Amino acid sequence: MKTLIIYSSVHGNTEKISKAMAEVMNAELKKVDDAIADDIKNYDLIGFGSGIYYGRHHKNLLKFAENVNGNGKKAFIFSTSSGKKLPIINNFDKALLKKLSKRGFTVIGNFNCRGKKAYYNTPGLIIRPFCGQKEEDRPNAEDIEKAKKFAENMKKLFSETTRLS
Numbered sequence: 001m002k003t004l005i006i007y008s009s010v011h012g013n014t015e016k017i018s019k020a021m022a023e024v025m026n027a028e029l030k031k032v033d034d035a036i037a038d039d040i041k042n043y044d045l046i047g048f049g050s051g052i053y054y055g056r057h058h059k060n061l062l063k064f065a066e067n068v069n070g071n072g073k074k075a076f077i078f079s080t081s082s083g084k085k086l087p088i089i090n091n092f093d094k095a096l097l098k099k100l101s102k103r104g105f106t107v108i109g110n111f112n113c114r115g116k117k118a119y120y121n122t123p124g125l126i127i128r129p130f131c132g133q134k135e136e137d138r139p140n141a142e143d144i145e146k147a148k149k150f151a152e153n154m155k156k157l158f159s160e161t162t163r164l165s
């Protein structure tokens, strides 16, 4: 199984998660700004991750997802965010999931953890209520462990579902 992880990480939070997952999966890592649609051709499983910006994944990752052909490939998504995902009112995965399924990917997993607040240095009182505690340093060691477990599960799920189909 060859895995590629494509990510965007403005403040380095999602990059920590991407690296932890890549280590477990023996995956190739690529920043979205260095990636082209054809990059996914040689891989069986593709991970897409970024921080959450204004209620969705980073715009560059969303743009990339719009222009890449899944051709039935399996994918997983992940993110770091200051706020928690909430059904309906704060379901920040929705935009990326919709684009990936439209482009022919089957998304088999989804990971999120908190990401610390470079945010609070940014003007924008309106969005601050979504960001949680200022002092907390996230992702922390526990988040990294969870990301690694998730990556292990993705490997297992990939091989189980590929064997069955």
Ligand SMILES: Cc1cc2nc3c(=O)[nH]c(=O)nc-3n(C[C@H](O)[C@H](O)[C@H](O)COP(=O)(O)O)c2cc1C
Pocket (backbone or CB within 6 Å): 008, 009, 010, 011, 012, 013, 014, 015, 050, 051, 052, 053, 054, 055, 056, 080, 081, 082, 083, 084, 114, 115, 116, 117, 118, 119, 122, 127, 130, 131
């Ligand atoms: C301009 C801006 C907008 C953000 N919007 C949200 C948001 O809508 N919801 C949320 O939970 N976190 C939001 N955040 C927090 C980021 O998702 C969080 O810090 C994330 O870990 C950043 O990931 P990165 O360093 O990998 O880019 C925002 C941060 C910034 C700077």
